[in-house]
Amino acid sequence: MEPLRRKIQEEGKAIGTDIIKVDNFLNHQIDISFLREIGKELGQRFGDLAPNKIVTVESSGIAIACETARYFGDIPVLFAKKAAPNTLVEGYYCAPAKSFTKGIVSTLRVSKNFLGPDDRVLIVDDFLAYGEAAMALCELCRQSGAQVLGIGAVIEKEFQGGSKRLREKGYRVEALAVIQSIQDGKVIFQAD
C-alpha cells in the first residue's frame, strides 16, 4: 500500500534497527481518515472470505479492527484484554503473548460468550513483528472452536519472522507495508 509506505517514510521515526515509531498516525494519535483507507485495504485483501467477526488485541488494534469490520458490513469486533478486569467474571479463553515493545508477557483473554465454533474470524493488528500476539489470538480461536480465516497487519517487520512462523502453521497473512530492515534511520520496504 504505497500511501502507507510513504507515510511511514515521511512521518515514522526509526529507532535503532528494530523499531519504527508511527505514533503520530496509528497507535497513539490516530489519523481517522487515513485509518479508513487502511481498514478498506485490509478488507479488500481478505475480500474473498466472509468473516463474521474481527478479532484483535487492545489497544492499538481496536481502531483498525473497527474500520475493517466496517468493510465487511459492520460485523462485530472482539478485542482481547491483557488484564482481567473485575467485570470479566465469567469464563474466558486465555493465552500468553510477549509484547515486543513493552518487554513483558501478557495473558490475552476473551470471554467465552463472544467466541465459538460458529465464528469465522479475521485477526487484525497494527504491527506484526515476532507474531506473538497473532499466535495468541489464533490460540484463543482454537480453544473456542472458531475458524481463523487470516491475519492482517498494517505494518509487518518481516525481519522479525512473525509472518514466516504464522504461514508455517498454515495461516494466511497479509500486511499492508512490509519492512525488510531498518538501518541508519531508514526503512527498507519490500515491494508489493
Added chain:
Amino acid sequence: MEPLRRKIQEEGKAIGTDIIKVDNFLNHQIDISFLREIGKELGQRFGDLAPNKIVTVESSGIAIACETARYFGDIPVLFAKKAAPNTLVEGYYCAPAKSFTKGIVSTLRVSKNFLGPDDRVLIVDDFLAYGEAAMALCELCRQSGAQVLGIGAVIEKEFQGGSKRLREKGYRVEALAVIQSIQDGKVIFQAD
C-alpha cells in the same frame, strides 16, 4: 439516549450495586453500527463547540473516540497510554488515575508531541464513574496548555460522583445514559 438505555437494560448485566457489564456491545465485543450512533450523539451533545482533537484513554475509549472524531470532520484522536512502551522515548505528560474495574492505579501518559496550547480538546470515554480517568486526562491537558471543552461519557454511574466532581471544577459533562442506581440486578436511569 433512549436506544442506549434500552440496550443496557436488555443486554447489560448488573453485578452487585456498582457494576453494569456491557461487554457484549461496548468494551470487549463492539457493535460497530451502534457505536456509530453513539459517536454521532456524543458529537451532537457538543455540536456547538469546535474541538480540534478527541482525547481518550486506552482501551475502551478508543473506538468511541474514533466515532466522535468522525462527527467533527475526522479530527485526530489521541489516546493516553497506561503503560510506557519502549517507543514512548520522548517527553510525555503524565497523571495518575485509579481504575475502578481493575482496582489499580495507572499512570496515564500522552506524548508532548501531540498535545499543546493550540488544542481544543473533547474528552470521551466509555464510563464515567468516580471520574478518575477523566480528571487525569484533564490534568494532561492542563500540563500541555490544551483547553478542555468538555467531557463526554457513554454511560455515567451518577451515584459514584464523578460528574459532580468534574462539574465542580468547571468542566462541562455530558453522558448518554445516566445510571442513578443498580439494585437487585436492575438498572435505574435518570430521565433525559
